[in-house]
Amino acid sequence: xxxxxxxxxxxxxxEGATVAFNCTYSNSASQSFFWYRQxxxxxxxxxxxxxxxxxxxxxxxxxxxxxxxxxSLLIRDSKLSDSATYLCVVNGSSSASKIIFGSGxxxxxxx
Amino acid sequence: SAVxxxxxxxxxxxxxxxxTIQCQVDSQVTMMFWYRQQPGQSLTLIATAxxxxxxxxxxxxxxxxxxxxxxxxxxxxLTVSNMSPEDSSIYLCSVEGSGWDTEAFFGQGTRLTVx
Numbered sequence: 001x002x003x004x005x006x007x008x009x010x011x012x013x014x015e016g017a018t019v020a021f022n023c024t025y026s027n028s029a030s031q032s033f034f035w036y037r038q039x040x041x042x043x044x045x046x047x048x049x050x051x052x053x054x055x056x057x058x059x060x061x062x063x064x065x066x067x068x069x070x071x072s073l074l075i076r077d078s079k080l081s082d083s084a085t086y087l088c089v090v091n092g093s094s095s096a097s098k099i100i101f102g103s104g105x106x107x108x109x110x111x
Numbered sequence: 112s113a114v115x116x117x118x119x120x121x122x123x124x125x126x127x128x129x130x131t132i133q134c135q136v137d138s139q140v141t142m143m144f145w146y147r148q149q150p151g152q153s154l155t156l157i158a159t160a161x162x163x164x165x166x167x168x169x170x171x172x173x174x175x176x177x178x179x180x181x182x183x184x185x186x187x188x189l190t191v192s193n194m195s196p197e198d199s200s201i202y203l204c205s206v207e208g209s210g211w212d213t214e215a216f217f218g219q220g221t222r223l224t225v226x
């Protein structure tokens with residue numbers, strides 16, 4: 001089993017729609033969780049951290065479910081500019097590899 | 112936060128040659144990380160570069176193929192040696208922030224094509 005698993009997509013949704021991604025992680029001792037966004041031919045950049053209480057940033061809401069070991073990202077009122085790959089990131093268990101990336105979920109917003 | 116300058120941004124190399132990628136960070140960091148991202152894939156950690164000691168390589172990656180230097184706390188290089196077309200990929204360096212909320216910061220990436 002992969003340490004961090006995501007649905008690769010692609011998700012193809014119309015502009016204005018609400019879309020949600022889930023990500024599961026295997027290490028119950030993980031402490032830090034993030035969603036990163038990666039545009040085509042660019043480096044990943046932090047979208048938002050995920051806290052136990054959940055957090056919201058504008059149209060984006062992230063949730064953490066420790067019992068079921070998954071995190072989610074909800075995008076409301078999606079824009080064309082939201083088209084990207086969204087990477088689920090979890091801190092790992094080995095001292096040499098603290099951060100583990102999911103394979104990413106591709107999102108494409110159509111007009 | 113950290114700002115990382117990575118170069119070259121892209122290169123096309125001949126089979127059998129080597130390419131050295133450089134990353135310069137605007138602050139001192141203990142560990143720097145080197146990742147590979149093959150087309151359509153996520154990031155795979157190659158190695159962790161510690162200043163003053165040998166790099167720690169992940170399974171499937173060896174020092175002879177990917178030698179790493181870490182001469183000080185703000186700089187690191189990754190060399191891709193004896194390249195083959197299978198090495199065509201994006202290579203990224205990364206550092207982590209301090210504290211429990213360990214956000215990762217990335218260089219701009221090096222897009223390598225081996226012909």
